[in-house]
Amino acid sequence: MKRIVAREEYCVGCRLCEIHCLVQHSKSKKIIKAFREERDSVLPRLRVEESGCVSFALQCRHCEQASCIEACMTGAMHRAPETGAVLCDTDRCVGCWMCIMVCPLGAIRRGPDSHVASKCDLCIGEDYPVCVANCPNEAIALREEDEVNA
Amino acid sequence: MHREPYVIIGNSVAAMGAVEGIRSVDADRPITIISNESHHTYSRPLISYLLGRKVGDDDMLYRPPDFYDKNNIRAWLGVEVIGVDPRAGTLETADGRTIGFENLLIATGGKPIVPPDVEGAEAPGVFAFTTWDDARRIQEYIEERQVESAVVVGGGLIGLKSMEGLVQLGIRTTIVELADRILGATFDDTASAMARRRLEQSGVTVLCGNTVTSVEGTEEGLKGVVLRDESRIECSLVIFAIGVRPSVDVVRGTDIEVDRGILVDERMRTSADGIYAAGDVAQADLLLGDGKLPIPVFPNAARQGRIAGVNMAGGEARWRGGIAMNAVEVLGLPTVSVGLTSPGDDQCEILSELNEEEEQYRKIVLRDDRVVGAIFIGDIDRAGIITGLVRERIDVSEFKDLLLTKEFGLLSLPREYRKHIVSGRGIVV
Numbered sequence: 001m002k003r004i005v006a007r008e009e010y011c012v013g014c015r016l017c018e019i020h021c022l023v024q025h026s027k028s029k030k031i032i033k034a035f036r037e038e039r040d041s042v043l044p045r046l047r048v049e050e051s052g053c054v055s056f057a058l059q060c061r062h063c064e065q066a067s068c069i070e071a072c073m074t075g076a077m078h079r080a081p082e083t084g085a086v087l088c089d090t091d092r093c094v095g096c097w098m099c100i101m102v103c104p105l106g107a108i109r110r111g112p113d114s115h116v117a118s119k120c121d122l123c124i125g126e127d128y129p130v131c132v133a134n135c136p137n138e139a140i141a142l143r144e145e146d147e148v149n150a
Numbered sequence: 151m152h153r154e155p156y157v158i159i160g161n162s163v164a165a166m167g168a169v170e171g172i173r174s175v176d177a178d179r180p181i182t183i184i185s186n187e188s189h190h191t192y193s194r195p196l197i198s199y200l201l202g203r204k205v206g207d208d209d210m211l212y213r214p215p216d217f218y219d220k221n222n223i224r225a226w227l228g229v230e231v232i233g234v235d236p237r238a239g240t241l242e243t244a245d246g247r248t249i250g251f252e253n254l255l256i257a258t259g260g261k262p263i264v265p266p267d268v269e270g271a272e273a274p275g276v277f278a279f280t281t282w283d284d285a286r287r288i289q290e291y292i293e294e295r296q297v298e299s300a301v302v303v304g305g306g307l308i309g310l311k312s313m314e315g316l317v318q319l320g321i322r323t324t325i326v327e328l329a330d331r332i333l334g335a336t337f338d339d340t341a342s343a344m345a346r347r348r349l350e351q352s353g354v355t356v357l358c359g360n361t362v363t364s365v366e367g368t369e370e371g372l373k374g375v376v377l378r379d380e381s382r383i384e385c386s387l388v389i390f391a392i393g394v395r396p397s398v399d400v401v402r403g404t405d406i407e408v409d410r411g412i413l414v415d416e417r418m419r420t421s422a423d424g425i426y427a428a429g430d431v432a433q434a435d436l437l438l439g440d441g442k443l444p445i446p447v448f449p450n451a452a453r454q455g456r457i458a459g460v461n462m463a464g465g466e467a468r469w470r471g472g473i474a475m476n477a478v479e480v481l482g483l484p485t486v487s488v489g490l491t492s493p494g495d496d497q498c499e500i501l502s503e504l505n506e507e508e509e510q511y512r513k514i515v516l517r518d519d520r521v522v523g524a525i526f527i528g529d530i531d532r533a534g535i536i537t538g539l540v541r542e543r544i545d546v547s548e549f550k551d552l553l554l555t556k557e558f559g560l561l562s563l564p565r566e567y568r569k570h571i572v573s574g575r576g577i578v579v
């Protein structure tokens with residue numbers, strides 16, 4: 001099993017991951033269209049934090065003990081049984097923001113156009129999350145579970 | 151006598167947490183759930199959305215319809231537990247059954263405080279607002295009587311939630327609050343005033359420092375309420391939301407230790423062997439400060455339930471202390487409050503930033519260089535990072551100045567803590 005890791009020593013702060021993430025989660029999935037016409041209705045699900053010369057990309061860690069699932073009052077925030085990913089069922093989310101209140105990473109946002117929580121879904125259906133696939137410096141990488149914990 | 155391995159009284163947040171906790175240790179021994187409400191497990195906070203017709207009956211379920219089957223749960227719904235016998239290891243139901251247990255979890259939650267000394271409080275048209283059935287009855291009453299105006303007694307969380315449901319139905323609503331401001335338990339003066347302004351802009355009348363002393367009804371229905379200052383408000387519906395208290399009735403008369411709630415240790419054990427309590431009914435350790443108190447909020451109930459479940463099944467999990475926290479949208483205004491938000495003493499340092507025009511407010515309360523409370527109104531997106539600092543008791547002296555800046559984020563945190571939360575186990579691709 002593999003996990004996403006952020007390697008801040010390799011991140012150059014180019015924010016390509018944010019762009020790819022935004023496009024991936026837009027309706028059109030086309031970069032020009034996404035930026036021209038959908039800019040107000042879609043947000044990247046990860047964010048690059050930058051301070052001086054340090055930067056890194058941050059998205060949901062799909063925590064094993066996920067505070068957001070625990071605090072979700074509708075049951076919308078759940079763990080996908082097949083993949084273990086923490087996902088928000090947007091049909092059931094009412095936008096109470098309990099998840100935002102408890103996420104220690106600040107990795108969940110209010111959806112820009114719909115009143116639901118917006119977070120990393122690990123790009124369901126893609127072979128690799130687009131942030132991993134498109135990072136020029138492998139600052140967002142996939143690693144085997146045991147390497148990560150080593 | 152036959153003994154069920156796991157019996158849970160209650161079918162809500164703490165109970166479901168316990169099921170998940172038990173199942174993380176013990177995959178198959180049966181779990182018995184007994185609840186006096188007859189619904190499948192549902193989301194209690196959603197009842198205001200249901201009232202306001204923002205969600206339908208189908209959206210109320212807190213766990214999917216097949217949850218009981220999948221987890222080998224026998225659910226006895228609509229069955230009231232009337233007593234527990236800790237020595238015999240049995241409990242009794244209102245329909246005359248006696249059930250033996252090896253492990254029992256009391257997850258009976260809270261029940262609404264009945265207003266003392268209010269004349270006419272039993273009249274039709276007067277409701278509490280804590281259950282799905284309450285919401286349904288209120289809805290039916292509103293339709294039947296064509297209710298156009300209502301009074302909500304209590305300006306706390308549940309009062310505001312019920313107000314919101316009523317406003318969404320186009321009902322003219324007045325909130326009557328005894329204290330001098332609404333949401334007084336979780337907000338400071340500034341935040342309360344901002345919430346109040348939001349309400350008033352939406353046409354809600356807010357009366358503070360006042361309360362309802364009598365309800366006037368006739369055969370045809372409710373006519374209005376009389377307040378302490380002898381003024382009168384016409385209305386055809388009244389909701390009392392003056393607080394909840396732990397539902398400890400099932401252990402009355404036993405030697406299980408009870409203070410305000412059922413006292414539990416860090417593994418959620420009561421003073422009786424094999425009997426646990428969790429959620430709104432439990433009185434557990436506080437995160438900040440000594441002693442125990444019930445803190446009736448959702449995330450605490452879920453976590454306590456899970457901890458109880460793990461321990462009931464022979465695992466090991468401990469409660470690290472509870473803290474009040476809430477995320478509430480006040481008629482569309484997002485708010486988050488955590489911990490101690492308006493300290494009475496001067497041992498706290500306060501950082502705050504207010505922009506009233508844009509309805510933005512952030513406040514952080516520090517004691518001994520640790521965050522002990524916070525309020526966020528408007529932009530709440532990174533409030534969770536602060537909640538994390540509170541929960542983990544992180545020393546913030548090195549980056550205090552950054553806490554309220556726009557750039558504040560994980561990068562502002564000490565590298566060690568950052569690595570710790572960023573590399574928490576769990577991402578599976």
Ligand SMILES: Cc1cc2nc3c(=O)[nH]c(=O)nc-3n(C[C@H](O)[C@H](O)[C@H](O)COP(=O)(O)OP(=O)(O)OC[C@H]3O[C@@H](n4cnc5c(N)ncnc54)[C@H](O)[C@@H]3O)c2cc1C
Nearest residue numbers: 160161162163164185186187195231258259429430447448
């Ligand atoms: C309108 C409303 C809005 C809320 N909004 C929020 C919010 O935004 N954020 C937040 O943190 N919290 C909120 N809360 C509080 C939150 O719902 C509670 O903290 C949570 O439900 C507690 O869960 P619990 O499992 O401990 O108890 P409960 O949810 O109260 O459940 C108790 C269970 O025990 C059963 N029971 C009780 N007595 C008996 C008996 N004698 N025999 C058999 N069964 C019994 C009941 O049927 C029920 O199934 C809200 C509450 C209400 C009413």
